[in-house]
Amino acid sequence: MSELCRKRYFRIVADFESRLSAARAAYEQNDAHEALRRLDKARRTALKRRDEDGLSRVLEFAEGTIARDERTEIERESLLYSVRQNLRQLTRRRALMAGKTWLDPFPDLESASAHTRTFISPGVKVWIAIGVLLGTLLVVAWIVDAIVSA
Numbered sequence: 001m002s003e004l005c006r007k008r009y010f011r012i013v014a015d016f017e018s019r020l021s022a023a024r025a026a027y028e029q030n031d032a033h034e035a036l037r038r039l040d041k042a043r044r045t046a047l048k049r050r051d052e053d054g055l056s057r058v059l060e061f062a063e064g065t066i067a068r069d070e071r072t073e074i075e076r077e078s079l080l081y082s083v084r085q086n087l088r089q090l091t092r093r094r095a096l097m098a099g100k101t102w103l104d105p106f107p108d109l110e111s112a113s114a115h116t117r118t119f120i121s122p123g124v125k126v127w128i129a130i131g132v133l134l135g136t137l138l139v140v141a142w143i144v145d146a147i148v149s150a
Helices: 003-028 032-048 052-064 070-098 122-149
Strands: none
Touching: 003 032, 003 052, 032 052, 032 070, 052 070
16 A cells, blocks of 8 residues: 555545544534534545445444434435445445445335435425415416406
8 A cells, every 4th residue: 555545545444433432422412413413524534545444433322323303314214225325335345345245234225215304494494485375476466467467
């Protein structure tokens, strides 16, 4: 391994550990949203270096995370799904490289549609309602203009 590769590898390892530590610190400060955000960054770092053990650590942490509201529950579900899919990908790759039969570590994992919900905050709902109202007023004004000018 060249010196440049070695430095990059250790930087990635340090990034993973620091991101995992930051997630733990955020969770201990009762900020589940920030903890999940940091865990997702740790997941990406572990995936980049193809670290199954790191992904397993992220999965274990995410499974133990308690979601306190709808937003963090959605983020938690998405993170769990992502980590499981990443682990499937890496184990499949390892089995292919070794010429062995691949055993799915998560055979009951459902499709992405069940895990890709989107949180819509009350503020966004208000803006959607305003947009629908303005659109409706525009259509009504257009119809009234068409009737009056006819």
